[in-house]
Amino acid sequence: xxxxxxxxxxxxxxxxxxxxxxxxxxxxxxxxxxxxxxxxxxxxxxxxxxxxxxxxxxxxxxxxxxxxxxxxxxxxxxxxxxxxxxxxxxxxxxxxxxxxxxxxxxxxxxxxxxxxxxxxxxxxxxxxxxxxxxxxxxxxxxxxxxxxxxxxxxxxxxxxxxxxxxxxxxxxxxxxxxxxxxxxxxxxxxxxxxxxxxxxxxxxxxxxxxxxxxxxxxxxxxxxxxxxxxxxxxxxxxxxxxxxxxxxxxxxxxxxxxxxxxxxxxxxxxxxxxxxxxxxxxxxxxxxxxxxxxxxxxxxxxxxxxxxxxxxxxxxxxxxxxxxxxxxxxxxxxxxxxxxxxxxxxxxxxxxxxxxxxxxxxxxxxxxxxxxxxxx
Amino acid sequence: xxxxxxxxxxxxxxxxxxxxxxxxxxxxxxxxxxxxxxxxxxxxxxxxxxxxxxxxxxxxxxxxxxxxxxxxxxxxxxxxxxxxxxxxxxxxxxxxxxxxxxxxxxxxxxxxxxxxxxxxxxxxxxxxxxxxxxxxxxxxxxxxxxxxxxxxxxxxxxxxxxxxxxxxxxxxxxxxxxxxxxxxxxxxxxxxxxxxxxxxxxxxxxxxxxxxxxxxxxxxxxxxxxxxxxxxxxxxxxxxxxxxxxxxxxxxxxxxxxxxxxxxxxxxxxxxxxxxxxxxxxxxxxxxxxxxxxxxxxxxxxxxxxxxxxxxxxxxxxxxxxxxxxxxxxxxxxxxxxxxxxxxxxxxxx
Numbered sequence: 001x002x003x004x005x006x007x008x009x010x011x012x013x014x015x016x017x018x019x020x021x022x023x024x025x026x027x028x029x030x031x032x033x034x035x036x037x038x039x040x041x042x043x044x045x046x047x048x049x050x051x052x053x054x055x056x057x058x059x060x061x062x063x064x065x066x067x068x069x070x071x072x073x074x075x076x077x078x079x080x081x082x083x084x085x086x087x088x089x090x091x092x093x094x095x096x097x098x099x100x101x102x103x104x105x106x107x108x109x110x111x112x113x114x115x116x117x118x119x120x121x122x123x124x125x126x127x128x129x130x131x132x133x134x135x136x137x138x139x140x141x142x143x144x145x146x147x148x149x150x151x152x153x154x155x156x157x158x159x160x161x162x163x164x165x166x167x168x169x170x171x172x173x174x175x176x177x178x179x180x181x182x183x184x185x186x187x188x189x190x191x192x193x194x195x196x197x198x199x200x201x202x203x204x205x206x207x208x209x210x211x212x213x214x215x216x217x218x219x220x221x222x223x224x225x226x227x228x229x230x231x232x233x234x235x236x237x238x239x240x241x242x243x244x245x246x247x248x249x250x251x252x253x254x255x256x257x258x259x260x261x262x263x264x265x266x267x268x269x270x271x272x273x274x275x276x277x278x279x280x281x282x283x284x285x286x287x288x289x290x291x292x293x294x295x296x297x298x299x300x301x302x303x304x305x306x307x308x309x310x311x312x313x314x315x316x317x318x319x320x321x322x323x324x325x326x327x328x329x330x331x332x333x334x335x336x337x338x339x340x341x342x343x344x345x346x347x348x349x350x351x352x353x354x355x356x357x358x359x360x361x362x363x364x365x366x367x368x369x370x371x372x373x374x375x376x
Numbered sequence: 377x378x379x380x381x382x383x384x385x386x387x388x389x390x391x392x393x394x395x396x397x398x399x400x401x402x403x404x405x406x407x408x409x410x411x412x413x414x415x416x417x418x419x420x421x422x423x424x425x426x427x428x429x430x431x432x433x434x435x436x437x438x439x440x441x442x443x444x445x446x447x448x449x450x451x452x453x454x455x456x457x458x459x460x461x462x463x464x465x466x467x468x469x470x471x472x473x474x475x476x477x478x479x480x481x482x483x484x485x486x487x488x489x490x491x492x493x494x495x496x497x498x499x500x501x502x503x504x505x506x507x508x509x510x511x512x513x514x515x516x517x518x519x520x521x522x523x524x525x526x527x528x529x530x531x532x533x534x535x536x537x538x539x540x541x542x543x544x545x546x547x548x549x550x551x552x553x554x555x556x557x558x559x560x561x562x563x564x565x566x567x568x569x570x571x572x573x574x575x576x577x578x579x580x581x582x583x584x585x586x587x588x589x590x591x592x593x594x595x596x597x598x599x600x601x602x603x604x605x606x607x608x609x610x611x612x613x614x615x616x617x618x619x620x621x622x623x624x625x626x627x628x629x630x631x632x633x634x635x636x637x638x639x640x641x642x643x644x645x646x647x648x649x650x651x652x653x654x655x656x657x658x659x660x661x662x663x664x665x666x667x668x669x670x671x672x673x674x675x676x677x678x679x680x681x682x683x684x685x686x687x688x689x690x691x692x693x694x695x696x697x698x699x700x701x702x703x704x705x706x707x708x709x710x711x712x713x714x715x716x717x718x719x720x721x722x723x724x725x726x
Contacts, residue, residue, distance in 0.1 A: 121497035132465075133498060137489050143455055144490070147462020154444075155466065181482070185455035192450060346500040347534050349558035350591035353642035355534065 176207025
């Protein structure tokens with residue numbers, strides 16, 4: 001195997017150069033040939049909306065409306081490129097930064113912010129969107145994803161003979177997560193069970209402050225080799241290439257050929273979260289270098305060059321992005337504090353004596369203030 | 377003890393369903409019954425297939441149900457529990473065997489941060505009916521990490537149910553009720569009692585396996601022996617000890633009531649408090665170290681709810697605040713007959 005460091009540019013699948021030039025790669029072209037100009041415009045639109053929403057959420061956090069925001073700035077191609085390759089009955093297990101993937105799964109983005117405003121731990125119905133809740137314990141969800149994939153296989157959703165009806169799991173995690181025991185155990189379980197799962201690493205080069213060199217001395221993709229899992233390393237800022245490799249991986253998994261690992265090499269252009277200060281551990285020069293590889297600008301340049309991005313389309317997407325921002329703002333500010341008794345709901349599926357006793361006590365406690373007030 | 381008066385019996389009624397079984401045999405029969413009842417019930421664990429588990433609790437199930445439902449997993453406890461969560465999300469009922477209590481800790485994160493919280497964080501949209509079976513507690517002369525009492529470490533986590541049978545009948549009933557309950561259950565099997573025998577009515581539980589009834593039953597304590605002077609509260613392996621204490625104390629003129637908690641989360645506090653109010657004297661007996669333990673919780677609750685009925689402070693007899701000692705020490709580390717009798721005597725002297 002090649003001896004590449006974890007931040008190497010060598011060996012990346014790429015179909016769109018950093019300057020927006022289309023690159024021919026006969027190995028991967030078959031998985032991108034269905035990407036018509038219309039499909040590419042859609043990808044550009046989804047990336048643009050993701051970025052607008054992300055910027056609005058960052059602002060809302062700065063205004064004190066959200067407790068925290070986890071920006072996906074710079075990772076739009078990795079997320080939209082892969083997300084647009086997913087369809088029913090595939091199922092997605094995100095980490096916690098996959099807002100772009102959420103958009104491709106029709107999650108209402110403003111609604112997602114109940115989590116970050118401290119109103120809910122889970123903001124959407126996972127089954128409705130085939131998109132599991134965010135998992136904040138790094139790597140823990142990779143095992144759930146693997147178990148889910150094993151169950152999909154048991155349920156006949158893989159290699160059914162009708163490829164259009166086959167499904168697989170796509171599981172997202174980051175470079176830091178690859179050091180977790182759970183992630184490595186999920187590779188073991190997926191491999192020996194031949195589970196229909198695509199492990200999708202977004203190597204954004206930072207686990208909060210730690211560079212990927214603190215996680216690995218080889219590329220993250222190479223980790224798959226010891227588990228017997230096929231892998232591919234892709235330019236994560238090239239939406240066409242990301243889409244192509246994800247198509248390949250999903251076809252492989254859905255056809256019953258087992259797990260695949262994708263490493264999308266990208267860059268986290270914002271800090272880890274709104275609580276982080278990236279200036280303490282990386283340089284402006286480094287950030288600027290990656291700004292030159294911006295995933296949205298790259299596709300925009302290409303669409304422009306082939307005359308497929310009209311001003312009218314740009315204007316309509318700009319208006320849509322602006323409207324999304326406005327709706328996000330208004331939605332967040334419209335939320336009221338829920339009734340406090342709700343915190344006792346859903347701890348168990350069936351009543352639990354301790355919980356019920358504490359709920360009843362808290363209810364009486366609250367009522368005692370109301371009663372006092374009524375005497376005033 | 378299972379109340380069989382609820383619901384109609386299933387036809388055809390078997391003629392005689394009472395058999396003598398060991399606790400290990402009763403769990404095996406319970407697992408078999410659950411697997412026959414619902415094809416979504418899967419067993420997962422290390423060496424549970426052809427070997428039948430290191431305690432042979434799954435003996436014969438691999439042969440009869442196949443490797444597709446009795447699954448030998450990779451040696452990774454976090455992986456076993458974590459993948460079971462994913463399977464439960466698709467409607468399966470995974471029953472996980474952790475080979476020994478001391479080996480559950482690689483799965484601690486999956487159990488406490490994931491399994492226990494999923495229902496809450498999903499607003500009840502995701503139910504995880506996962507059962508984690510653990511041969512637990514000591515008294516078998518084992519080497520280290522094979523005799524741990526882990527219940528308090530998990531009882532502190534909301535979202536889990538924790539129970540422990542003390543008899544073959546309860547083992548047979550409760551394993552099935554745990555499997556068909558909608559919440560995750562930590563099922564603690566007192567390994568030193570695996571070979572204790574008892575009569576098991578294999579029909580009684582059949583009408584009590586719907587979500588609500590199963591959950592209610594596994595959360596309820598039972599009075600294992602009525603008495604009037606002292607209440608001994610025990611569960612799992614210490615129930616047998618408590619009953620022996622009651623026998624000896626009766627010979628000395630002291631009437632001991634024994635409560636078998638059966639459930640650690642939730643705790644059936646009303647049953648304990650009712651007894652405490654009658655006897656005025658309570659001893660909690662468990663193998664786990666007493667410090668920060670289940671006995672401390674019970675003592676506090678009895679203090680809150682039966683304070684003016686108490687004739688003496690609530691006492692605890694259990695392990696010391698130390699790592700589980702080498703097995704040549706375990707007899708005195710454990711709440712043995714003499715140590716519990718000593719506590720009873722001290723209470724009666726008040």
